[in-house]
Amino acid sequence: MPDLPSIVIDAESKPFWDGVALGELRLQRCRDCARAVFPARVVCPHCFGEGLEPLLAAGTGTVYSKTVVHRAFGAFAEQVPFTIALIDLDEGVRMMSRIVGETPVAIGDRVRLRVTRLDDAPDAPQLPCFRAEVGA
Amino acid sequence: MSPRRRAAIVGVAESELGRTPHLTVLSQQARASSAALAEAGLTLGDVDGLFTAGNWSWAPALTLAEYLGMHPDHLDGTNIGGSSFEAHIGHATAAIEAGLIDVALITYGSTQRSDRTRGRPRPGTLTEQYEQPFGLPQPVGAYALAAARYMHEYGVTSEELAEVAVSARQWAARNPRAYHRDPITVADVLASPLIAEPLHKLDCCLVTDGGGAVVVAAEDRWQDVATRPVVVRGHAETTTHTSISQMPDLTVTGAARTGPLALERAGVTHEDVDLLAIYDSFTITVLLTLESLGFCKPGEAGRFVAAGRTAPGGELPMNTNGGGLSYTHPGMYGIFLLIEATRQLRGDFRDQPDQPDQPGRPGRQVEGAELALVHGTGGVLSSTSTVVLSRS
CATH class of the missing domain: 2.40.50 (OB fold (Dihydrolipoamide Acetyltransferase, E2P))
Structure with missing residues (x-):
């Protein structure tokens, strides 16, 4: 059987995939503009704020x-x-x-x-x- | 402010198209470059800027420069997908206007058909890890998601999408170099196998090998060249996303930004456009682009195409070589849009009232075409780049 494409988990995505293994969907929320963020990153794509915190969907x-x-x-x-x-x-x-x-x-x-x-x-x-x- | 030094396309060429297992991406680009420079009456020694895009080397511009034996003063390997070459026109024009270079060579080559590489799943790194594991075939699946949403929002039918493929094939019938030239009907498109709903096989571009080259020269060199220069009047480029899940609105592309901006920079309006070269990776790409550019209202592009307005004899001829749907599509098609628009504006087909290989059947020259809008789309509707060209 052909191989499945591998998922290359990195430091930013690890919390997401750890959550999936527990049946959870882990997102982020920006403390500055209060909007949800996915995929995970260190800056908010809406306001460039750096205060991103975990958010359980x-x-x-x-x-x-x-x-x-x-x-x-x-x-x-x-x-x-x-x-x-x-x-x-x-x-x-x-x-x-x-x-x-x-x-x-x-x-x-x-x-x-x-x-x-x-x-x-x-x-x-x-x-x-x-x-x-x-x-x- | 003194008038800026203008730039114009002075030479264009394709390399061998179709299936070319005897060529590499480098030999394709060398052949196309040689032909485009010869047409212009220039030599490689005249070129001081090299522009290319691809994923066949960690640094394609370096690999190509070594192969061609060049030490250019200006290098640009901008890769934003299939619209890269429209972006290269903009960058080359800016470099010429700034006095950095006099002659730019823009090239592309691909052996994707011989390599059988298109669509293979890659490891999911960075943002791709959130999409690759689900198995969506790329890029067709992403365009299918856009098509499904577009049809849902505007009540557009599969028949209206199919009209784009029918129009392209009508033009391809007039192009001896087109991969497919036999006429097709809307029923043929709908009867072709479903790939990713709602897109059928005939809603999808070809998978071919091939290459192309475009030579851009500064105004003070125009008297040296053997062709009629086609002036770069305006350009704009943008990106809205890279993953299809992050596209803000699946029915509006970056063309909504780059179309009006390129026209404004050219000092012209939609009404001035005589000819369209629109990236047709899939039928849906064309409908979304016509609407985002502002040539049709949202949801109306299918009926616009169905009325024959972009077909031979229509008021706004589009993709007169048969497009990526019927002529050729070696992975990143954008350079071929520029090649066809240049030939049309120069009137290259005027001395071919009949098709060269089919006497008695009409050729493809668009009579009186003076202004063309060339629009590339890259990735999964991810980047757009618009170029406005005019007869000098």
């Missing part, structure tokens, strides 16, 4: 856009069709994710965090996926 959001993928590369080729979505988290940041579960989602649907592996391979990482809130 509720794990709920709305689908901003989505695509059903029919042709993918490497290890993902065996997983088609699958759904990738951009999720607007309730905290005010947007992230890419995979939609899991039997219920398909549409733009505007409510979704909830579900940390899972996308592959049976022993080295497959735990990922912050989402599932439909309705019918889940």
Whole structure:
């Protein structure tokens, strides 16, 4: 089986991935402008403030856009069709994710965090996926 | 303020296109450079600025300079994706206006078709670690997300997206160098396999090898050149994001900034534009760009294209070589937009009323074209760069 692309965790992303392993979604919030920030960084992209503090996300959001993928590369080729979505988290940041579960989602649907592996391979990482809130 | 020294494109050329396993990215750029300089009646010794972009070397400008045997006074390896070459035009023009250089050589080469490298997953480093693990094929998947949102917001249909591919193919039929020239219909696009919904295979650009070169010269050199100079009237570049999840609005690209700014710097308006060269990595790219540039209202670009306004005979001819969708697309297509717009403004196809290889079928010269808007898009709608060119 082709290898999955590796995730190169660094000092800034480690808290995020540590949180995912615990089933949590860890963001940041700027003390200066109070806005949520993702991905993690040392300066706020809204006000250039340097006072970024941890923010635990509720794990709920709305689908901003989505695509059903029919042709993918490497290890993902065996997983088609699958759904990738951009999720607007309730905290005010947007992230890419995979939609899991039997219920398909549409733009505007409510979704909830579900940390899972996308592959049976022993080295497959735990990922912050989402599932439909309705019918889940 | 004294008038600034103007810059103009004085030579353009492609290298061999399609599938070129006998060439490297370096030999492609050397061949294209040689042809573009020869067309201008200049030599490599006249060039004092070298501009290139790619991911085939840790420092492409250095690798290429060594290969060509150059020690240029001015180097620019700006890489903002497929729009890099429109940015290079802006940077070269600024260097010429400032008196730093007299002649700039801008080049590109790719062997992505022979290498079969497009779309392969890479390790997720820095911000890419938040997207790569989910398996979205790039770049097509990111453009699919933009298309889905655009269709949701404006009620646009897959048929309207497909019209862009149909228009491109109508032009490609008039270009002997185009990769695909057989006519297609909206039904053909919709019947082609889905890659990432809502995009079908025929909504996507080609994957080819190829290279190109553009020579830009200062006004005081124009009397030395063998071609009719095409003047760089205005330029603007920007970026809005690198990851598709961080694009502020999936339906508005950086063209909303660079289009109006480049036109303003050129001292012209939308009504003055006779010809469009718009990066068509995917059909959705063109619709979003036409709207963000201000040629159509939001949600209306599909109907604009469907009405034949960008096709042969239309009032705003677009991508007259067949574009990245039908002519060629070696990874970073931006240089080919400049090559085609230059040839059209010079009237290169005027002595070819028929297609060179198909007598009796019309050629592609846009009669009377004096002003062209060239617009590159790079990454996943991440960067844009707009250039306004005019006949001298």
